[in-house]
Amino acid sequence: MSTPKRDEPKSAYFLVDQKDREIRTTFCVLVDNEAGVLARVVGLFAGRGYNIESLTVAEVDHLDRTSRITIVTSGTPAVLEQIRHQLERLVPVHKVFDLTAEHPGIERELALVKVAGTGEKRVEALRLSDAFRARVIDTTHSSFVFEVTGSAGKLDAFIDLMKPLGLVEVSRTGVVAISRGAEAM
Amino acid sequence: MSSMTTQSQDPTGAEIVVRALKDHGVRHIFGYPGGAVLPIYDALFQDDAIEHILVRHEQGAAHAAEGYARSTGKPGVILVTSGPGATNAVTGLTDALMDSIPLICITGQVPTHLIGTDAFQEADTVGITRPCTKHNVLVRDVKDLPRILHEAFYIATFGRPGPVLIDIPKDVQFRRAPYVGPSNIRHRTYQPRLKGDLKKIEQALEMIAAAKKPVFYTGGGVINSGKLASHLLREFVRMTGFPITSTLMGLGAYPANDPQWLGMLGMHGTYEANLAMHDCDLMIAVGARFDDRVTGRLDAFSPNSKKIHIDIDPSSINKTVRADVGIVGDVAHVLDDMIRLWRARQLRVDGAALSAWKLQIDGWRARKCLAYKTSNDVIKPQQAIERLYELTKGRTTYISTEVGQHQMWAAQFYKFDEPNRWMTSGGLGTMGYGLPAAVGIQVAHRDALVIDIAGEASVQMVMQELSTAVQFDLPIKVFILNNKYMGMVRQWQQLLHGGRYSHSYSEALPDFVKLAEAYGVVGLRATKPEELDDRIREMINTNRPVLFDCVVDQMENCYPMIPSGAAHNEMILNDNSEEAAVSEAGKVLV
Structure with a gap:
């Protein structure tokens, strides 16, 4: 009887194979818009120790009472497979789609960015906002509120640029995503 | 007049509940009244088609319903009030979720206009039970109630079974709506999938035909799939001639007296079952979920085998152990297809290889891993179970257990030949499960012999249900292996914590015989090996509830044991337990 070598603590509780890299993945979950459905999804992630990097939810079909939840998470391929199956197990879930590996999709996020300042800084903020195709949706003599959409990375870059120019406050929607091409999910 | 307008002759929400239960064939419910469910209790009072079993604590109701469900294959129904009624049921709901037991739990709730005001006996029941039910619903409109009730039965029983909770505010119970x-x-x-993918089934059959060292590893899913699944499993296992082992939850699906049976596997499984799992080249997992109590150290689990995994829950496949072929489907449906295709394609197993494999297994069997030393002075716990089995085996006997050493000895030494005869808390490991479960089993099987194999520590957790047994004339037998310790805790402290028995001694035990008398049940005690058989016979022949205090060896350990963090081939056996050592890594595990 051979004894397996035991160089590091490993067991049933260390399921993540260290060789597998974590992958950032976007799931779209179509659910019945009923009371508590978001709590079920969020509780699943919290209870099983999965990450949530971003989560958005809104009703997408009023007649059919269905909502669409977009969740950005990360995990090894095995963990991602579990996340998907665990989501599918929830009774009010219609469909789960992986918009990273299975059906490559496009992602967008919207941010509202408040910047306060006067003089040169104010002019520079407005000039940069133009480069990012941000829109001014509120203004006073000493402030702007910009609306900017794009990938999460683009929003990060814009917000970073605003910091020295009087950034006051940021509000972001989180990621929404949809698959490319003609087909529905 | 539209059918959706409410008429005064329409039933109330409470009446709808009772009607729906009857329409789903419910004959018994387990419950405890309180302010927020009084309308439903009133509706029950006016209807005698359903027998209500009044428990003494809502945890008892949930475990009784589990015992009822597990022994009949039908969903168990519980009815409890808001707040503490619901929170007391949480342990039973979690237990049912872990072991995939179909339950319908109806809870009262404060009236809708008081929800969120911290009203008397208000608790966020759907919030609390969301992670411990398969599904739960707060009913806000009585018009939705019939649909929600019917869907609850569908969800609880269809696919992988589980508990479903329906929280009904008191005003909704009074309002009227069409049924x-x-x-x-x-x-x-x-809409879970029942039929397995035929391509994958064919692939699995080819692997079975080519296997040289195969083993069936079956679980509670076979029992849950129904009697037909056990029947088909027996047929297929006999057709192939392969050896078979089972998890704790799957005992009885395959007869324990059959020569192909290896005994239970896992942490306290047999030497032959665990080594067959470790050395096999093909593992056929049927309705089992690779629990950590089964696999032990994962990276050394059955290292050289291909694995076929049949499970109705897609999330069970590849959860902890990668399957080479994963077949999502109901066990009976999949086995039926397997047998049909096996015959149609006239497949054969590799007979020569199988003979050699069986010879190897016989060598492991010869190790006699369950052997123990008897004594003239003190009853050995294993001996108590063996005698209990020998003296009850001819009868229709249902066994429930609590959790701990006695549970493992019962699994090792009581031989089950039929499904649905063995009720135990596997996943959650709930001490206190067995006595109320026995109550529920006896309600479903009035004439059967129902025995809760218990420990003196576990049995005290939900002991008050003895009173329920007396009230409803349920002659359950509570067979306590009394070693004056929380035996499994003590065993771990001996093996892992240098024999420092921190708080595991059962101090200030009641006199169980006197306690029995106080409850109005029969108390029996055996302390010497020579009185064991007579006392067991006396217990069997008593047509009333019995509390049996079987005083056993205090320091006996349960072997074989795979210590935490070890592999299947690193078992501690009774005769090598002196040199047993648990790794530092293993000590942090449960």
Whole structure:
């Protein structure tokens, strides 16, 4: 009887194979818009120790009472497979789609960015906002509120640029995503 | 007049509940009244088609319903009030979720206009039970109530079974709405798949035909799939001639007296079952979920085998152990297809290889891993179970257990030949499960012999249900292996913590015989090996509830044991336990 070598603590509780890299993945979950459905999804992630990097939810079909939840998470391929199956197990879930590996999709996020300042800084903020195709949706003599959409990375870059120019406050929607091409999910 | 307008002759919400239960064939419910469910209790009072079993604590109701469900294959129903009624049921709901037991739990709730005001006996029941039910719903409109009730039965029993909770505010119980019957329930979203993928089944059959060292590893899913699944499993296992082992939850699906049977596997499984799992080249997992109590050290689990995994829950496949072929489907459906295709394609197993494999297994069997030393002075716990089995085996006997050493000895030494005869808390490991479960089993099987194999520590957790047994004339037998310790805790402290028995001694034990008398049940005690058989016979022949205090060896350990963090081939056996050592890594595990 051979004894397996035991160089590091490993067991049933260390399921993540260290060789597998974590992958950032976007799931779209179509659910019945009923009371508590978001709590079920969020509780699943919290209870099983999965990450949530971003989560958005809104009703997408009023007649059919269905909502669409977009969740950005990360995990090894095995963990991602579990996340998907665990989501599918929830009774009010219609469909789960992986918009990273299975059906490559496009992602967008919207941010509202408040910047306060006067003089040169104010002019520079407005000039940069133009480069990012941000829109001014509120203004006073000493402030702007910009609306900017794009990938999460683009929003990060814009917000970073605003910091020295009087950034006051940021509000972001989180990621929404949809698959490319003609087909529905 | 539209059918959706409310008429004064329409039933109330409370009446709808009772009607729906009857329409789903419910004959018994387990419950405890309170302010927020009084309308439902009033509706029950005016209807005698359903027998209500009044428990003494809501945890008892949930475990009784589990015992009822597990022994009949039908869902168990519980009815409890808001707040503490619901929170007391949480342990039982979690237990049912872990072991995939179909339950319908109806809870009262404070009236809708008081929800969120911290009203008397208000608790966020759907919030608390969301992670411990398969599904739960707060009913806000009485018009939705019939549909929600019917869907609850569908969800609880269809696919992988589990508990479903329906929280009904008191005002909804009083309001009226038209009743709609349960025909044609088709759930909007929940439609589990029953038939397995035929391509994968064919692939699995080819692997079975080519296997040289195969083993069936079966679990509670076979029991849950129904009697037909056990029947088909027996047929297929005999057709192939392969050896078979089972998890704790799967005992009885395959007869324990059959020569192909290896005994239970896992942490306290047999030497032959665990080594067959470790050395096999093909593992056929049927309705089992690779629990950590089964696999032990994962990276050394059955290292050289291909694995076929049949499970109705897609999330069970590849959860902890990668399957080479994963077949999503109901066990009976999949086995039926397997047998049919095996015959149609006239497949044969590798007979020569199988003979050699069986010879190797016989060598492991010869190790006699369950052997123990008897004594003239003190009853050995293993001996108590063996005698209990020998003296009850001819009868229709149902066994429940609590959790701990006695549970493992019962699994090792009581031989089950039929499914649905063995009720135990596997996943959650709930001390206190067995006595109320026995109550529920006896309600379903009035004439059967129902025995809760217990420990003196576990049995005290939900002991008050003895009173329920007396009230409803349920002659359950509570067979306590009394070693004056929380035996499994003590065993771990001996093996892992240098024999420092921190708080595991059962101090200030009641005199169980006197306690029995106080409850109005029969108390029996055996302390010497020579009185064991007579006392067991006396217990069997008593047609009233019995509390049996079987005083056993205090320091006996349960072997074989795979210590935490070890592999299947690193078992501690009774005769090598002196040199047993648990790794530092293993000590942090449960």
